[in-house]
Amino acid sequence: MLEASNLECVRGERRLFADLSFRLEGGEMLALQGRNGSGKTSLLRMLCGLTPAASGEIRWRGRPIAQLGDEFRSELCFLGHQNAIKEELTPLENILSTARLAQEPLDEDAALAALELVGLLGREDLACRYLSQGQKRRAALARLVNERRPLWVLDEPYVALDKAAIELVAGLVGAHLQRGGLAVLTTHQVVAVPAGRVRELTLDDDDTAQQRLRAG
Amino acid sequence: MSNRLINWFRYASPQTFYPLAGRMIPWFWGLAAIFGVAGLGVGFLLAPADAQQGEGYRIIFLHVPASWMSMFIYLVMAFWAATGLAFNTRLSGMMASALAPTGALFAFLSLWTGALWGKPMWGTWWVWDARLTSELILLFLYIGFIALQAAIDDPRRADKAGAILALVGVVNIPIIYFSVQWWNTLHQGASVSLTRAPSMAAMMLWGMLLCALACWMYSIAVALMRVRVIMLERERHTDWVRALLAGRE
Amino acid sequence: MLSLIGAVIGRDLRLAMRRQADIVAAMFFFIIVVSLFPLGVGPEPEQLRRLAPGVLWVAALLATMLSLPRLFADDHRDGTLEQLALAPEPLALIVLGKVIAHWLVAGLPLVVLAPVLGIQFDLATDALAVLTLSLLIGTPALSGIGAIGAALTLGVRGGGVLLSLLVLPLYIPVLIFGAGAVDATVTGVGAQAHLSLLGALALGGVFFAPWPTAAALRIALE
Numbered sequence: 001m002l003e004a005s006n007l008e009c010v011r012g013e014r015r016l017f018a019d020l021s022f023r024l025e026g027g028e029m030l031a032l033q034g035r036n037g038s039g040k041t042s043l044l045r046m047l048c049g050l051t052p053a054a055s056g057e058i059r060w061r062g063r064p065i066a067q068l069g070d071e072f073r074s075e076l077c078f079l080g081h082q083n084a085i086k087e088e089l090t091p092l093e094n095i096l097s098t099a100r101l102a103q104e105p106l107d108e109d110a111a112l113a114a115l116e117l118v119g120l121l122g123r124e125d126l127a128c129r130y131l132s133q134g135q136k137r138r139a140a141l142a143r144l145v146n147e148r149r150p151l152w153v154l155d156e157p158y159v160a161l162d163k164a165a166i167e168l169v170a171g172l173v174g175a176h177l178q179r180g181g182l183a184v185l186t187t188h189q190v191v192a193v194p195a196g197r198v199r200e201l202t203l204d205d206d207d208t209a210q211q212r213l214r215a216g
Numbered sequence: 217m218s219n220r221l222i223n224w225f226r227y228a229s230p231q232t233f234y235p236l237a238g239r240m241i242p243w244f245w246g247l248a249a250i251f252g253v254a255g256l257g258v259g260f261l262l263a264p265a266d267a268q269q270g271e272g273y274r275i276i277f278l279h280v281p282a283s284w285m286s287m288f289i290y291l292v293m294a295f296w297a298a299t300g301l302a303f304n305t306r307l308s309g310m311m312a313s314a315l316a317p318t319g320a321l322f323a324f325l326s327l328w329t330g331a332l333w334g335k336p337m338w339g340t341w342w343v344w345d346a347r348l349t350s351e352l353i354l355l356f357l358y359i360g361f362i363a364l365q366a367a368i369d370d371p372r373r374a375d376k377a378g379a380i381l382a383l384v385g386v387v388n389i390p391i392i393y394f395s396v397q398w399w400n401t402l403h404q405g406a407s408v409s410l411t412r413a414p415s416m417a418a419m420m421l422w423g424m425l426l427c428a429l430a431c432w433m434y435s436i437a438v439a440l441m442r443v444r445v446i447m448l449e450r451e452r453h454t455d456w457v458r459a460l461l462a463g464r465e
Numbered sequence: 466m467l468s469l470i471g472a473v474i475g476r477d478l479r480l481a482m483r484r485q486a487d488i489v490a491a492m493f494f495f496i497i498v499v500s501l502f503p504l505g506v507g508p509e510p511e512q513l514r515r516l517a518p519g520v521l522w523v524a525a526l527l528a529t530m531l532s533l534p535r536l537f538a539d540d541h542r543d544g545t546l547e548q549l550a551l552a553p554e555p556l557a558l559i560v561l562g563k564v565i566a567h568w569l570v571a572g573l574p575l576v577v578l579a580p581v582l583g584i585q586f587d588l589a590t591d592a593l594a595v596l597t598l599s600l601l602i603g604t605p606a607l608s609g610i611g612a613i614g615a616a617l618t619l620g621v622r623g624g625g626v627l628l629s630l631l632v633l634p635l636y637i638p639v640l641i642f643g644a645g646a647v648d649a650t651v652t653g654v655g656a657q658a659h660l661s662l663l664g665a666l667a668l669g670g671v672f673f674a675p676w677p678t679a680a681a682l683r684i685a686l687e
Contacts, residue, residue, distance in 0.1 A: 012370065013453050048551055049551075050547060050550065050551070050683075050686050050687065051686075051687045052687065070553045070554065070555070071553075073551050073552065073553045074553030076551060078547065078548070078551050080544045080547050080548075081544070082542075082543055082544025082547075083543065083544060084543060084544040084545045084547065084548045085543065086476075086480060086543065086545065087543070088480055088483035088484060089479070089480070089483070093479070097472070097475075097476045097479075098548065100468075100472040100475075100476075101469070101472050101473065101476065101548070101549065101552060101559075102548075102552060102553075103468070103469060103552070103553065103554065127483075301680075353634050353637060356630075356633075356634040357634055359630065360630045360631040360634065363627055363630050363631075364617060364618070364621075364627060364631060367618070367621045367622050367623060367624075367627050368621055369622075372687075373684055373685075373687065376684045377617050377681060377684055377685075380613075380617060380677050380680055380681050380684070381613075381617055381631060383677070384613055384635070384677050385635075388635055388638075391638050391666070392634075392635075392637055392638055394638075395637065395638035395641045395642060395662075396637070396641065398641065398642075398645070398662075399641045399645060402645060402648070402649075
């Protein structure tokens with residue numbers, strides 16, 4: 001369903017990777033690994049259509065995502081490096097307003113249930129700026145509980161989380177894969193996902209990373 | 217048709233455009249010199265002194281072409297900007313950045329020579345005339361464009377952001393010009409109208425046209441030189457620039 | 466579509482309410498700048514009456530500049546802007562919602578304050594009414610056009626100063642027709658034409674500006 005062919009990423013004057021191709025079907029997860037600066041986040045942003053690839057193409061259900069536009073975005077859930085959490089709002093307000101902006105309104109009970117699952121019940125009325133890093137990350141991840149869009153793109157979902165929360169997120173991703181969804185995520189730690197098939201991709205080719213840009 | 221399209225895009229690649237521009241530059245400099253000498257010759261030696269303004273009017277041989285060029289270059293910049301956004305060609309953005317300083321220079325020259333002209337004519341350096349005011353705003357727009365591009369480190373992003381600004385500017389210029397005219401007619405008492413052009417002898421017109429051509433050729437030559445420098449700077453890590461520099465040493 | 470715009474407006478207003486200090490600061494800036502002019506040019510009522518429209522309008526432009534940098538910067542910093550850019554609706558609609566919210570928070574207070582400040586300048590009642598009306602019609606254009614500048618300078622070095630450099634020249638028509646409307650009332654010409662043109666600018670500013678703004682935001686996110 002998600003297919004990348006010959007992707008090339010150039011940041012400034014450095015070519016981070018080139019000739020990167022993969023294919024992902026329903027129920028599969030792509031785990032991206034690599035040291036800092038190897039282009040993991042850039043690849044995720046390319047897959048979302050935020051950053052254009054220097055060359056190569058990304059197809060969703062057989063069609064280039066640049067052509068699909070809104071159609072593609074309506075099937076995509078992206079969780080970036082930043083939490084997209086408003087410090088001034090409470091976790092409950094955050095999750096409700098995110099859902100409303102995504103045009104998938106959530107009722108308050110469902111939102112509270114999601115917060116309970118990520119362990120933030122009792123904090124739902126506290127402005128997010130009073131939460132710890134891990135709690136903010138949990139508030140951001142609470143989105144995933146009710147998320148039914150087929151493609152999840154998650155940047156470092158496990159960062160700042162404790163062991164229990166990591167298992168919980170792995171469980172959410174597993175359930176998503178079981179429903180036939182796809183997931184692409186970057187990680188520095190190997191976390192077992194309870195269901196679905198996992199493909200691994202390592203962006204650690206030092207030669208490629210060091211290689212200077214050669215444009216023709 | 218498709219063949220011709222491919223040919224065009226071939227020249228849009230810096231690698232092929234760089235030597236082409238290098239070959240064209242001397243020709244444009246030459247033409248600029250010829251037209252400039254001819255225009256100034258006609259303007260200073262052949263054209264008669266103006267009945268009302270005496271010799272002082274001769275500054276229009278620089279003033280009017282500079283004003284024309286400042287407006288025209290903004291349009292060309294916007295054209296390159298639009299092409300760059302539409303076809304994602306690297307050369308377009310470079311052309312827009314290469315043109316901006318020349319446009320700003322002409323806008324400044326137009327204001328400066330306007331002031332020099334105004335002093336003997338109306339006894340004041342500056343009047344809030346509709347044309348002068350619009351020219352001043354045009355200079356602001358150029359400066360904004362240059363400042364925006366200078367503030368963005370990534371050249372691709374700088375090109376695209378500049379392109380959007382140039383397009384927004386070009387849509388706004390007629391609105392700004394119209395509003396300034398409107399404002400000017402309302403405050404008529406405060407200013408002297410420049411719009412009453414002195415009746416012009418044929419020689420004066422010829423001198424002005426030749427000078428305009430000289431400015432035109434000069435703009436092209438300078439823009440090409442600047443675009444060559446921008447190319448080298450931006451593509452300094454590519455093979456063709458390295459080969460070029462190696463060949464030169 | 467409307468529900469999306471509504472959701473954006475609702476969210477931005479709620480955020481602004483949690484940060485009222487910003488709104489109040491911009492309002493006091495407006496008040497202070499306007500109050501400085503009589504101190505600079507002298508208190509003769511005749512002169513002040515002539516200066517009032519220009520002073521109030523220029524101060525309104527500057528006060529708007531004060532709140533513009535934050536229009537997208539906060540969303541950019543915390544990653545919300547990416548989420549908005551990935552929404553399945555056109556980004557320009559979201560921008561439209563944010564422009565409307567910005568006007569409600571930054572433009573409308575100026576409109577409310579203007580008649581009070583106009584009294585300082587000894588403006589007659591009809592001139593005060595037209596001043597308020599011209600600000601009411603004109604300030605949405607300031608938010609719309611300003612959004613383009615805010616998006617272009619997002620995450621750029623020296624963004625705030627650069628923003629004024631880009632946006633203020635584009636504000637000139639709004640200034641001319643806005644201040645001109647009050648002038649025309651004072652001199653007895655009638656403000657109808659000015660206000661109509663101002664309305665046209667506002668419509669253009671609010672409904673066309675979101676498109677280049679959205680394009681600029683996508684470039685900033687690359």
